[in-house]
Amino acid sequence: EVQLVESGGGLVKPGGSVRLSCAASGFTFSDFNMNWVRQAPGKGLEWVSSISTTSSHKYYAHSVKGRFTISRDNAKSSLYLQMNSLRADDTAVYYCARRRQHQLVRGVYWFDPWGQGTLVTVSS
Amino acid sequence: QSVLTQPPSVSEAPRQRVTISCSGSSSNIGNNGVTWYQQLPGKAPKVLIYYDDLLPSGVSDRFSGSKSGTSASLAISGLQSEDEADYYCAAWDDSLNGPVFGGGTKLTVL
Numbered sequence: 001e002v003q004l005v006e007s008g009g010g011l012v013k014p015g016g017s018v019r020l021s022c023a024a025s026g027f028t029f030s031d032f033n034m035n036w037v038r039q040a041p042g043k044g045l046e047w048v049s050s051i052s053t054t055s056s057h058k059y060y061a062h063s064v065k066g067r068f069t070i071s072r073d074n075a076k077s078s079l080y081l082q083m084n085s086l087r088a089d090d091t092a093v094y095y096c097a098r099r100r101q102h103q104l105v106r107g108v109y110w111f112d113p114w115g116q117g118t119l120v121t122v123s124s
Numbered sequence: 125q126s127v128l129t130q131p132p133s134v135s136e137a138p139r140q141r142v143t144i145s146c147s148g149s150s151s152n153i154g155n156n157g158v159t160w161y162q163q164l165p166g167k168a169p170k171v172l173i174y175y176d177d178l179l180p181s182g183v184s185d186r187f188s189g190s191k192s193g194t195s196a197s198l199a200i201s202g203l204q205s206e207d208e209a210d211y212y213c214a215a216w217d218d219s220l221n222g223p224v225f226g227g228g229t230k231l232t233v234l
Contacts, residue, residue, distance in 0.1 A: 035222075109216050111214075117168055
């Protein structure tokens, strides 16, 4: 069974740091681009960051660029998100998601599956 | 403010059909595939439709998707109470190098 399990969330003070982890199983992790998506309480989905299979390409949403760092360890089938300089508006459930893509058509991507999410609360 | 525009809510009676719209621009929907996600209360999102109108295995054929220009739609026929959920459209955005999402539409089955 393809599965993603996030961990590392919790209560963090403004300006603090936290590192999220996502453990993958049931598929060849190193074959897939991986992503983080977040959802603030009662709000919609916001893409946060993506990382290519060999970590050669990393992309970030404008709202987190310079504060968050995505990384992966293919030997451990794990994805990470280092979150620094946290603000109250970073409070959200953070999901990791595997990116699928059409083999022949560019620009056709979707996330499947998603993990169950881990809640990060930034508050004093 | 989400990049893709969806109605905040829709409602319809059981066994009826409902559509949810999603409007974007040439840098996202107009140039790339649209995905629809269903998020049941307290759960992670799950893909319903990908590449505009394709259903993953295991998804009911009561769900269908379409796209025209910079807009897309999700249709759900034969509404059931278990369809009550939030629905999100998404598309890759060429300027962002990542996906953009709609704000989500809450479906209520009356």
